[in-house]
Amino acid sequence: MKQRKKIVDWRSTGRKRGRKVLYEEGIEFSCILCHRTSERPPTDSPENFDDLWPEAFRVLPYSLQVNHINKDFTDNDPSNLQWACAPCHKALDATSGAGEVDYSEYGKYEL
Numbered sequence: 001m002k003q004r005k006k007i008v009d010w011r012s013t014g015r016k017r018g019r020k021v022l023y024e025e026g027i028e029f030s031c032i033l034c035h036r037t038s039e040r041p042p043t044d045s046p047e048n049f050d051d052l053w054p055e056a057f058r059v060l061p062y063s064l065q066v067n068h069i070n071k072d073f074t075d076n077d078p079s080n081l082q083w084a085c086a087p088c089h090k091a092l093d094a095t096s097g098a099g100e101v102d103y104s105e106y107g108k109y110e111l
Contacts, residue, residue, distance in 0.1 A: 010052045017076045018066035019044060029053045031064060033088040038063050065089045 023027075023045070030037045031053045041049050042063040067084040068075060071093070084092055 004094055015066050015073065016044075016071050018068065018073070018081050021076050022051070022066060022081050022083060023049075026052060027078075027081075029083060030057065031066065032082040033083040033091070034085060036085055038061050041084060055101065060085055062086065067092050 010081075014027075019042075029045075029049070034057075035052060035054075036057040036059055038060045039058050041053065045053075061105065063082040064085055065100050067082045069080050072080075
């Protein structure tokens, strides 16, 4: 019987699954807020990645992150996922108790 690996960080697993869903859904690989994207394709990019990767705004030295809109990293429904660069993802995570984005935090992060 094959032994299962113990998952150390469930958040990481949720992000990986989220990335796969966004790739499969054909969602453009650009930040939902600032529209910037990475200079290079991510290491886990699918074969059709060029179709998802806009040529404009290829300025980021790092890859985009998956933002779970409802903050539940196990909910990988396509309607709950979006690409975000690190500063915008941090701003999107600065939410109120009602789950609404608190844009007063938005200006605190370098874009």
